[in-house]
Amino acid sequence: MNKTKLDSAAIAELASQMGANSNTKPGNSNVSRLPQLVINSQVDDDDGNSLPRGHFTIKGVDTNAFAETVTFRPLSHHFQYLEWDNVNNRMSCKSKIISNFGEEPIDTRGTVRCGKPISSQLRDMAPEQKEKFAGITCFRQVRGLVSGTAKTATGDEVTWDNIPVILMLKGTNFNPFDDEYLKVIPKGRNIWDFQAKLSSKRHKNGSVTWFTFQFAPDLKNPLGLDEKVVETIKVIAESIKSENARVKKAYDLALSNQQMDQQAIDALNNSLDDDLDDGLDQVA
Numbered sequence: 001m002n003k004t005k006l007d008s009a010a011i012a013e014l015a016s017q018m019g020a021n022s023n024t025k026p027g028n029s030n031v032s033r034l035p036q037l038v039i040n041s042q043v044d045d046d047d048g049n050s051l052p053r054g055h056f057t058i059k060g061v062d063t064n065a066f067a068e069t070v071t072f073r074p075l076s077h078h079f080q081y082l083e084w085d086n087v088n089n090r091m092s093c094k095s096k097i098i099s100n101f102g103e104e105p106i107d108t109r110g111t112v113r114c115g116k117p118i119s120s121q122l123r124d125m126a127p128e129q130k131e132k133f134a135g136i137t138c139f140r141q142v143r144g145l146v147s148g149t150a151k152t153a154t155g156d157e158v159t160w161d162n163i164p165v166i167l168m169l170k171g172t173n174f175n176p177f178d179d180e181y182l183k184v185i186p187k188g189r190n191i192w193d194f195q196a197k198l199s200s201k202r203h204k205n206g207s208v209t210w211f212t213f214q215f216a217p218d219l220k221n222p223l224g225l226d227e228k229v230v231e232t233i234k235v236i237a238e239s240i241k242s243e244n245a246r247v248k249k250a251y252d253l254a255l256s257n258q259q260m261d262q263q264a265i266d267a268l269n270n271s272l273d274d275d276l277d278d279g280l281d282q283v284a
Contacts (some may be wrong), residue, residue: 004150011021034236035060037072037146037165039200039211049153053212058165065158070148072215073162073195073223075233076141078240081105083114083136097240098140103217108247110254113138132207140169143236144192147231164232172203173212180215187241192233193222 036059042051045064074236081095093114095105107114116122116136145162152158169177185194196217203210 034166064152067148067150074144074191076143078141081114106251109252142167
């Protein structure tokens with residue numbers, strides 16, 4: 001592999017933008033929607049072909065194929081709050097993409113976290129209060145390159161060779177990347193210095209079955225940076241920057257509208273106060 005010559009300052013700056021340094025922990029200080037690597041939970045497709053549950057597949061590519069295990073090289077690590085409107089079946093709010101929880105996740109509504117309280121506040125709320133925020137989810141977003149050999153539902157072989165994808169991790173899938181990858185790689189290294197074998201773990205609770213990602217990083221064989229990988233990282237970084245600029249624009253507009261609404265309310269209140277004063281003067 002031909003390594004790209006980048007000075008340490010340039011690599012550090014890129015790593016900071018991508019949430020890629022192993023020393024950066026949560027709480028310290030458009031490729032944003034790449035094809036999504038997911039674990040298949042469907043038993044068959046629209047044509048009735050059986051599908052392997054627990055196998056990996058990529059949503060957003062031309063050919064649907066499935067692999068029991070894959071290799072994954074993470075290139076960026078971020079968080080984003082998203083709110084889904086089930087009634088209208090659309091995204092109703094999204095926050096800025098942040099690299100750690102020390103950043104303020106402003107959102108398109110003019111609030112933060114799409115209006116969701118912090119965990120400590122949410123914990124103390126009554127169930128009916130918590131329900132108001134059920135549609136708001138914090139996703140761990142890991143963008144990277146996936147490789148492997150997959151098969152379609154009809155048995156045709158498909159090769160995945162460093163395909164850029166995003167992992168949208170929530171619920172029981174939120175912590176494994178942190179526990180099994182970030183906390184395992186050597187301190188001071190960037191997350192793109194290694195790749196991991198991905199497998200899935202099956203869980204069952206009554207009639208409900210689900211799968212979680214499992215990460216097994218190859219720490220014995222660090223990877224170098226070639227021009228293609230560096231270019232992919234830069235494209236991801238620019239796309240996240242553009243996404244955040246759109247969120248900031250919507251945030252500023254929402255705040256402006258809120259201020260205008262408040263000014264209208266204040267003007268009405270002042271008018272009512274003046275009318276009341278006039279009436280009192282007449283009575284006196």
